[in-house]
Amino acid sequence: MRILVVDDDKNLCGTIKRGLEENAFAVDCVHNGDNGLYYASSTPYDLIILDVMMPLKSGFDVCRELRSKKDDTPVLMLTARDEIEDRVTGLDLGADDYLIKPFDFSELLARIRALLRRKGKGRSPKLKMGDLSLNTVTREVKWKENLVELTTKEFVILQYLMRNPNAVVTRSMIEAHAWDYDFDSISNLVDVYIRRIRQKIDPEAGKKIITTVRGAGYRMQKG
Amino acid sequence: MRILVVDDDKNLCGTIKRGLEENAFAVDCVHNGDNGLYYASSTPYDLIILDVMMPLKSGFDVCRELRSKKDDTPVLMLTARDEIEDRVTGLDLGADDYLIKPFDFSELLARIRALLRRKGKGRSPKLKMGDLSLNTVTREVKWKENLVELTTKEFVILQYLMRNPNAVVTRSMIEAHAWDYDFDSISNLVDVYIRRIRQKIDPEAGKKIITTVRGAGYRMQKG
DNA sequence: TTACCCGTTCATGTTGTGTTCATTTTTAAA
DNA sequence: TTTAAAAATGAACACAACATGAACGGGTAA
Numbered sequence: 214m215r216i217l218v219v220d221d222d223k224n225l226c227g228t229i230k231r232g233l234e235e236n237a238f239a240v241d242c243v244h245n246g247d248n249g250l251y252y253a254s255s256t257p258y259d260l261i262i263l264d265v266m267m268p269l270k271s272g273f274d275v276c277r278e279l280r281s282k283k284d285d286t287p288v289l290m291l292t293a294r295d296e297i298e299d300r301v302t303g304l305d306l307g308a309d310d311y312l313i314k315p316f317d318f319s320e321l322l323a324r325i326r327a328l329l330r331r332k333g334k335g336r337s338p339k340l341k342m343g344d345l346s347l348n349t350v351t352r353e354v355k356w357k358e359n360l361v362e363l364t365t366k367e368f369v370i371l372q373y374l375m376r377n378p379n380a381v382v383t384r385s386m387i388e389a390h391a392w393d394y395d396f397d398s399i400s401n402l403v404d405v406y407i408r409r410i411r412q413k414i415d416p417e418a419g420k421k422i423i424t425t426v427r428g429a430g431y432r433m434q435k436g
Numbered sequence: 437m438r439i440l441v442v443d444d445d446k447n448l449c450g451t452i453k454r455g456l457e458e459n460a461f462a463v464d465c466v467h468n469g470d471n472g473l474y475y476a477s478s479t480p481y482d483l484i485i486l487d488v489m490m491p492l493k494s495g496f497d498v499c500r501e502l503r504s505k506k507d508d509t510p511v512l513m514l515t516a517r518d519e520i521e522d523r524v525t526g527l528d529l530g531a532d533d534y535l536i537k538p539f540d541f542s543e544l545l546a547r548i549r550a551l552l553r554r555k556g557k558g559r560s561p562k563l564k565m566g567d568l569s570l571n572t573v574t575r576e577v578k579w580k581e582n583l584v585e586l587t588t589k590e591f592v593i594l595q596y597l598m599r600n601p602n603a604v605v606t607r608s609m610i611e612a613h614a615w616d617y618d619f620d621s622i623s624n625l626v627d628v629y630i631r632r633i634r635q636k637i638d639p640e641a642g643k644k645i646i647t648t649v650r651g652a653g654y655r656m657q658k659g
Numbered sequence: 660t661t662a663c664c665c666g667t668t669c670a671t672g673t674t675g676t677g678t679t680c681a682t683t684t685t686t687a688a689a
Numbered sequence: 690t691t692t693a694a695a696a697a698t699g700a701a702c703a704c705a706a707c708a709t710g711a712a713c714g715g716g717t718a719a
Contacts, residue, residue: 227622228608235606235652313474318608320480352604352652364676365651402678404696420697427686427695587665624707625667631708643708650675650706 214329215239215257215390219249219275220264220291225314229262232318233325237349237369241393246270250278257389258286260325263308265292280307287328291316340375342435345414345422347375356414366391367410370403374423374433383430407431437552437592438480438613441465442472442498443487443514452485455541456548460575460592462614469493473501481509483548486531488515503530510551514539549573563598565658568637568645570598579637589614590633593626597646597656606653630654 216238220226226242233240241256243249246267253261253275261279263272276288290311310324340347344357352368354361363371369391374382384403411419424432439461443449449465456463464479466472469490476484476498484502486495499511513534532555533547553561561573567580575591577584586594592614597605607626634642647655 232606232608235608237652313477316479318612350604351602351655352649353602366677400679401696405678405698408697408699425696589666623668627707628667628709631710648707 214259215241216260216262216325217249217252217256217258218242218262219244219246219252219267219272220262221245221267222264228318229321232322236322237352237365237372239369239391239393246272246275249275253279253284253286254282260287260289260328262289262291262325265290276308289321289324289328340372342375342378342433343422345375347372354414361413363410363413367406367413370406371410374431378433378435381426381429381432386430437482438462438464439483439485439548440472440475440479440481441485442467442469442490442495443485444468444490445487448487451541452544455545458588459545460572460588460595461548462592469495469498472498476502476507476509477505483510483512483551485512485514485548488513499531508555510555512544512547512551563595565598565601565656566645568598570595577637584636586633586636590629590636593629594633597654601656601658604649604652604655609653 214237216233218226218229218240220229220242221244223242223244226244230240230242241252241258243252247270249261249263250270252258263275265272272290276290279286279288287310288308290308291314292311293314309328312321312324338349340349346355347353347368349372354363354368354371370387373387373390387403407423411423414422422433424434426432437460439456441449441452441456441463443452443465444467446465446467449467453463453465464475464481466475470493472484472486473493475481486498488495495513499513502509502511510533511531513531514537515534516537532551535544535547549561561571563570563572569578570576570591572595577586577591577594593610596610596613610626630646634646637645645656647657649655
C-alpha cells in the first residue's frame with residue numbers, strides 16, 4: 214500500500230510517515246502542492262493525504278486538479294480547526310474524508326483503513342489462500358497452523374501477492390508497492406525476497422505456493 | 437486509558453488531571469465547551485468528564501452534540517449541588533453518570549472505573565498472560581507470584597500491551613495512549629520503558645515476554 | 660536543605676534487515 | 690543439442706533499528 218503525504222509542515226510529515234511505515238505502508242512525503250500533483254500523477258498511489266493550507270497551491274487546488282484529470286485515488290484532507298467550514302468545500306471538490314488538525318494518529322489510521330476498504334483496496338484484515346493465512350493486524354502469517362516469521366518487507370510483499378490472487382504480479386508492480394518513490398529497478402531484490410518468503414513458508418513446497426511466470430512475474434493461486 | 441476533562445475551573449481541572457495521572461490514566465484538559473467538542477471528536481477518548489456549568493456552551497450542550505454525532509464515549513457529568521434537578525436532564529441527554537461538586541476524589545475514581553467497566557472499555561480489572569498477571573484496580577503486577585514494582589508510566593504501557601494480546605503494538609500507538617496530546621515523537625522513550633518493564637518483570641526472560649517486531653513495534657503473545 | 664524517585668534525554672554498543680553481487684540452475688527458443 | 694536470457698541461490702556487507710547504561714533535572718518528601 215503506497216501513500217502520498219502532501220504537507221508543508223515537514224515535522225508533521227515525518228511523524229505521519231513514521232507511523233504509517235510502522236503499519237506496513239510505503240510512504241512518500243512532499244512539501245508543496247506542485248510536487249504533490251507531480252508525484253500523484255506520475256506514480257500510482259493507493260491513497261493521498263492532503264493538507265489544505267499550503268503556500269502557493271492549496272490542498273483544494275491539488276484535489277481539484279487531480280479529479281479533473283479523472284484521477285480517483287482516495288483523498289484524505291487535513292484541515293486546521295478554524296478551517297472547519299472548509300470541510301464542505303473539500304468534500305465538494307472530491308475529497309473522500311477529512312481530519313481536523315491536530316489529530317490522534319490512531320484516528321488517522323482508522324480513517325485510512327476505512328477509506329481503503331471503502332474503495333475496495335484494503336478489504337479484510339485477514340487474507341487466506343489454501344493452507345496459508347495472513348493477518349494484517351497481528352502481522353501473523355500461518356502455514357498449516359505453523360507461525361511463519363517474516364520481516365517487514367517480506368510481509369509487505371506477501372500481502373501484496375495475496376491481495377492479487379490468481380493474477381500475475383510483475384516485479385515492477387511489487388517494487389512500486391513495496392518501495393518508496395526512487396527505486397533503482399535494475400536489481401534482483403524482488404527475486405531475493407521471493408526466495409526468502411518461499412523458504413520461510415516451506416523450504417520444499419515454497420515454489421508451488423508462489424509460482425514463477427517466466428518473463429512476467431509471480432503468481433499465487435487461490436484454492 | 438485516555439480521559440478528557442472539560443471544565444472552566446482550571447484549578448479543579450489541574451487537580452483532577454493530577455489525580456487521574458497518578459492512577460495511570462492519560463488526561464487532557466480543556467476549559468470550554470467548544471474545545472471540548474473539538475477534542476472529543478478529533479481524538480478517541482475512553483471517557484469524558486463534563487462540567488455542566490460553563491460559559492457559552494454548557495456540558496449539556498456538549499453532551500447533546502456528541503450524542504447527535506453518534507459518539508457513545510462514556511460521559512460523566514459534574515454538577516453543583518443546587519443544580520441537582522439537572523440530573524435528570526443530563527441523563528436524558530445521554531450522560532452515563534453524574535457527580536455532585538464538591539466531591540471526594542476516590543468517589544470520582546470509583547465512578548470512572550464503574551463506567552469504564554459498564555461500557556466494556558475497562559473490561560475485567562484483571563489481565564493475565566501466562567505467568568504474568570496485572571490488576572488494574574490494585575495496580576499490582578505479578579510474575580510467577582512475585583510482585584513486580586512498576587512506576588505509573590511503566591504500568592500504563594504494560595497494561596496497554598496486555599490489552600492487545602497477539603497484536604503488534606507500534607511505538608506511535610503506545611505514545612498516543614500513554615502520553616498527552618502533544619508528544620514529540622522523535623525519541624526513544626518507548627524503547628527505554630520497554631527495557632525497564634522487561635528488566636523488572638524478569639531480567640532474563642523479559643525479552644520473551646515482550647517480543648520485538650523489528651520495524652513495527654512490540655508484541656505480547658497470549659498463552 | 661538534602662536526598663530520592665521518576666520521567667526523560669543522550670551517547671554508545673549490538674544485531675538483524677535490506678541490499679548488493681557473483682555464481683549456479685532452469686527455461687525457452689534457435 | 691546448443692545457447693542466451695531469466696530466475697534461483699548463497700554469501701557478504703552496510704547501516705538503520707534496537708538495546709543498553711548512565712546521567713540529567715524537576716518535583717516531592719524527610
